[in-house]
Amino acid sequence: MISISIQMGKKEVAVGIDIGGTNTAFGFVDRQGNILAGDTILTNLYDEIEVFIAALYEKILVTGQKAGTELLIKGYGIGAPMGNINKGTIEYAAGLPWKGILPVSDLFHRHTGLPVIVTNDANAAAVGEMMYGGARGMKDFVVITLGTGLGSGFVIDGKLVYGHDGFAGEIGHTAIRPGSSDRECGCGKKGCLETYVSATGLKRTLLKIMADSIQPSVLRKYSFEELDAKIIHDAARQGDPLAVKAFEHTGRMLGFKLADVVAHTNPEAVFLFGGLALAQDLIFEPARKHMEENLLSIYRGKVKLLPSELSTQNAAVLGASSLIWAELEHK
């Protein structure tokens, strides 16, 4: 096969973009997962999505020109809450400044003819794990992102599962015990997994335990707003009994759901990503125990429960960029 590049000398990169409620980060990422340059803009500075996309695109261009190497951009991968990969939209994302259905891909295409792929953060993280992380060489796995909420991305037979409507992988909004929890979720339902298994869920569980218990705890001096996963983690490491119990309960709830996940698609591994996953054994041990206890015997002892190998800091940008590499590989 004869093929002559007319762009010799340029470094091929995918732009990975992570749209968050406060900041939007982006980076120029090569096929090996190296971030060659990058920057952020403030998301909530822009009342109009059109203006935001134009400003973001401008900033990407300027940053690219300042990079040491000449870059050849192959496409734009975008991770965002409620990103819909089939339609290239963000739909009804509670945490963003703009309402309704946002045609992000179309708006990007006002500026570029290159591929633009939009999906949710967890799907992007799953593809990132496959391209650059611990899932290299795996064909069937699940990534669960544990941040303020809980996201999930499924890879089956080497491909991200989109679903018929582009919204596969939202196990954060499945119930652990349908109809039997009063814990309100931001989605409007009650008892969703993410009301238990997330940084916020951990705080809520801690408050519940604190209310029921009379044991002293260093955490009793913190308000709900002051508390975060790191404070509870530190307290648990010091042996604070309420903090330890809060992690145990969080891991137990996660383990219940992981048993379900395994029975659905029988993955080789489940990766945990994000702040809560950094608590290591505090979350992995109860999660593994209750997963195994709730598995059908044919699955027991076979499914790996692993920490993500993507660095927390850059994972969203890496994951978003990997959407482009994965797409180009499948063509």
Place this chain on the structure above:
Amino acid sequence: MISISIQMGKKEVAVGIDIGGTNTAFGFVDRQGNILAGDTILTNLYDEIEVFIAALYEKILVTGQKAGTELLIKGYGIGAPMGNINKGTIEYAAGLPWKGILPVSDLFHRHTGLPVIVTNDANAAAVGEMMYGGARGMKDFVVITLGTGLGSGFVIDGKLVYGHDGFAGEIGHTAIRPGSSDRECGCGKKGCLETYVSATGLKRTLLKIMADSIQPSVLRKYSFEELDAKIIHDAARQGDPLAVKAFEHTGRMLGFKLADVVAHTNPEAVFLFGGLALAQDLIFEPARKHMEENLLSIYRGKVKLLPSELSTQNAAVLGASSLIWAELEHK
């Protein structure tokens, strides 16, 4: 393209085999889903799996020779409880006369060099629905088989999901409310979906309702062993309040789980197959209601809940045969 068949005049067929605890049925099925010939042998007549397979193969040959048309067999598709598609085995199937791991594919290959594919009944039903039934043209759907137990098969992007260990699609053994049900399951766990949502589950729920209620019911004269889904169905159609309640509760439990299924893989449709599905609105209405109530808003009103279009009588054989056609298409 020039292609000369050296087998002209012969009709291409796949052999579909349904191994059950009592009977094993088989049929010669063409690409359009027509069964050209078929028969059954008694499963539990054979103490040794080797002897059973040899007898089954012999019976298939003899039946094929007696068929009106000359047949060209393209392969053998086998549906069986706990069938493992990756390994070609049946593993620890409680309902069959043979114990442990049965190398069904290898045993078949003592007699034939043609492709042999083994999977569980529900996976076979899912592929059958895609090849011959209501899922023609769909790429993302789920089939749930409701018989003595509950099986499930997932199709994603036009392909059956096998899973890393060959055991994907066992939602019958996920819990509805983990840790909060005492209902024992044949698998050794408690509170599994199939202890509620299956013909047996319906009977168990009816008994529970009968125990709690003082309402008269025509069903109070039946023993547990005498009861079956059809008797309860008939009573419900006559307005028997306990039978109606038993169906409502069964549908409600199914609806809870369907909401989970949707959030995992976002299918276009869920098909219900088997005895319980024949109860139509009695099962579909509560299932649909509770599914919708428990769905994240992005999914609401989008997922079709449909009866299987495969005839109950031949579905297992059709489904098993379709494994071969699907395999040949992907080559």
